[in-house]
Amino acid sequence: MNVYLSMLIGYLLVNNYVMCQFFGICPFLGVSKKFDTALGMGMAVTFVITLASFITWLVQTFLLTPLGLDYMQTIAFILVIAVLVQVVENALKKLSYSLYQALGVYLPLITTNCVVLAVAINNITDGWNLLEATFCGCCSALGFTLALLLLACIRERLELSNMPKWMKGSPGALITAGLMAISFMGFGGLI
Amino acid sequence: MNIVWAIVVLGAMGILFGILLTWTAKVFAVESNPRRDAVREVLPGANCGGCGFPGCDGCADAIAEGRAPVNACPVGGADVAKKVASIMGVEAGEEEKKVARVVCQGGTDNCKTRFSYNGIHDCVAASTLSDGYKTCKYACMGLGTCEKACPFGAIHMDENRHIAVIDEEKCQSCGKCVAACPKHVIELRPISQKVDLACHNPGIGKAVSANCQIGCIGCQRCIKACKFEAISMVDNLPKIDYTKCRQCMMCAEACPTEAMKAVFEDRQVAVIDPSICVGCGACKRTCQFGAIQGELKVRHFINDACTGCGECASVCPLNKKGKKCIVIRTRNRPRDPQAALPVAPKAAPAKAGEAKKD
Numbered sequence: 001m002n003v004y005l006s007m008l009i010g011y012l013l014v015n016n017y018v019m020c021q022f023f024g025i026c027p028f029l030g031v032s033k034k035f036d037t038a039l040g041m042g043m044a045v046t047f048v049i050t051l052a053s054f055i056t057w058l059v060q061t062f063l064l065t066p067l068g069l070d071y072m073q074t075i076a077f078i079l080v081i082a083v084l085v086q087v088v089e090n091a092l093k094k095l096s097y098s099l100y101q102a103l104g105v106y107l108p109l110i111t112t113n114c115v116v117l118a119v120a121i122n123n124i125t126d127g128w129n130l131l132e133a134t135f136c137g138c139c140s141a142l143g144f145t146l147a148l149l150l151l152a153c154i155r156e157r158l159e160l161s162n163m164p165k166w167m168k169g170s171p172g173a174l175i176t177a178g179l180m181a182i183s184f185m186g187f188g189g190l191i
Numbered sequence: 192m193n194i195v196w197a198i199v200v201l202g203a204m205g206i207l208f209g210i211l212l213t214w215t216a217k218v219f220a221v222e223s224n225p226r227r228d229a230v231r232e233v234l235p236g237a238n239c240g241g242c243g244f245p246g247c248d249g250c251a252d253a254i255a256e257g258r259a260p261v262n263a264c265p266v267g268g269a270d271v272a273k274k275v276a277s278i279m280g281v282e283a284g285e286e287e288k289k290v291a292r293v294v295c296q297g298g299t300d301n302c303k304t305r306f307s308y309n310g311i312h313d314c315v316a317a318s319t320l321s322d323g324y325k326t327c328k329y330a331c332m333g334l335g336t337c338e339k340a341c342p343f344g345a346i347h348m349d350e351n352r353h354i355a356v357i358d359e360e361k362c363q364s365c366g367k368c369v370a371a372c373p374k375h376v377i378e379l380r381p382i383s384q385k386v387d388l389a390c391h392n393p394g395i396g397k398a399v400s401a402n403c404q405i406g407c408i409g410c411q412r413c414i415k416a417c418k419f420e421a422i423s424m425v426d427n428l429p430k431i432d433y434t435k436c437r438q439c440m441m442c443a444e445a446c447p448t449e450a451m452k453a454v455f456e457d458r459q460v461a462v463i464d465p466s467i468c469v470g471c472g473a474c475k476r477t478c479q480f481g482a483i484q485g486e487l488k489v490r491h492f493i494n495d496a497c498t499g500c501g502e503c504a505s506v507c508p509l510n511k512k513g514k515k516c517i518v519i520r521t522r523n524r525p526r527d528p529q530a531a532l533p534v535a536p537k538a539a540p541a542k543a544g545e546a547k548k549d
Contacts, residue, residue, distance in 0.1 A: 063204075069200060079204060079208065090212075
């Protein structure tokens with residue numbers, strides 16, 4: 001139980017994939033203009049990463065390692081992730097068309113997003129078992145969602161503030177992201 | 192052996208995932224509107240935004256959902272409207288194609304300049320400086336803001352007269368120039384309208400004529416000249432009701448200042464076919480210009496007073512039966528009510544002879 005608790009805090013705050021390891025910056029800046037879209041994106045990424053962690057662990061343990069195909073890890077994982085993203089896209093189109101439109105190009109971009117692949121590969125290198133790997137994936141994705149939502153909230157407020165014209169939009173967002181990363185360093189000694 | 196396993200494993204995964212994707216695509220299949228795609232195919236694809244929607248895709252969405260009429264695209268005109276209508280299964284409204292026209296003749300030859308303007312070469316900038324450099328503050332600036340706005344290259348500036356000239360062949364009636372003009376001198380008008388007011392100064396009398404030689408002074412002579420009650424005064428300016436106007440151009444003839452402008456080259460004339468006419472007199476009773484001559488039961492003929500309004504053709508009982516007794520065609524010489532001669536004496540010598548005998 002202790003492992004899971006430390007994993008939750010670890011991947012949510014201390015080793016947050018976005019804020020401390022700088023993965024997944026593209027959707028982090030791209031879909032963080034509005035809270036609602038950020039939440040939708042976070043949910044989609046959480047779904048994909050959790051499921052990808054589960055399936056890639058199975059693929060690694062029962063196919064690649066026994067057959068000595070470890071060098072095929074990257075391509076096999078990408079295949080799994082791409083299929084999952086496609087499934088999510090199909091489902092979203094049917095279930096929530098407005099969210100599908102709001103996410104736009106960032107939804108298919110989850111396919112090539114480094115955070116998904118990074119979580120899947122790190123699960124293997126860290127040597128987790130199936131349950132731990134899945135939980136780890138879920139926590140990492142929630143950490144990503146947390147960072148995304150925090151930035152979205154800040155950017156919504158910044159939108160209303162009286163910023164100099166040259167700071168509005170992307171420059172302001174990048175500086176905000178940098179300051180957020182610095183503040184996340186404060187969690188360093190937690191575990 | 193290892194490489195064979197690699198191929199087998201990845202191939203098997205690929206096939207498995209392929210099946211999975213096909214299954215989810217079927218489960219989550221979304222019915223896309225096939226009519227929307229068909230409408231999008233027909234639209235011009237210039238993405239000019241003249242319809243008021245974000246590009247042709249937005250317009251196609253709106254038409255397919257019934258939020259916009261089938262003739263929503265002003266650029267495509269009647270052709271596109273007809274195709275869209277056949278896709279949507281409705282009749283296209285008879286929306287006539289419109290063209291942008293400059294409602295001002297205030298070139299520097301007619302409307303003098305008050306001062307020499309050397310500022311930014313832009314109408315908006317120029318009009319902020321004391322309502323522009325021309326004596327009439329409603330006049331076209333001629334600095335090319337509409338020219339820059341036109342996506343079809345249909346507008347150019349007359350550099351000598353400083354006024355915008357629109358090429359009606361190229362104009363797609365998207366309305367961008369109408370929105371761009373700070374003086375509001377460009378209006379969209381039906382392309383078949385050959386006579387209209389080319390002035391929008393709401394002043395009357397000397398207030399106008401002191402500034403521009405051919406401005407509308409609000410004398411209302413055009414209203415008296417119009418036999419079809421198509422003209423009414425709005426803000427001291429005559430406004431033509433296009434549904435009533437018969438293009439007789441009498442208003443333009445009556446206008447003392449040429450503010451009411453007509454394309455006299457396109458004026459029509461009625462011609463009676465002597466071999467068909469039975470002399471019923473219906474046309475003669477209808478004609479308001481005294482242009483039809485002839486006794487009852489004798490073939491009638493039309494003299495040079497004809498304005499080409501087409502009233503006679505619409506009442507001719509033989510025309511109604513499908514014969515071409517009275518034909519309206521383009522006039523080949525100017526109208527002359529004094530001469531009152533037959534329009535085509537060579538074509539109808541027998542008719543003239545018979546009239547004399549009787």
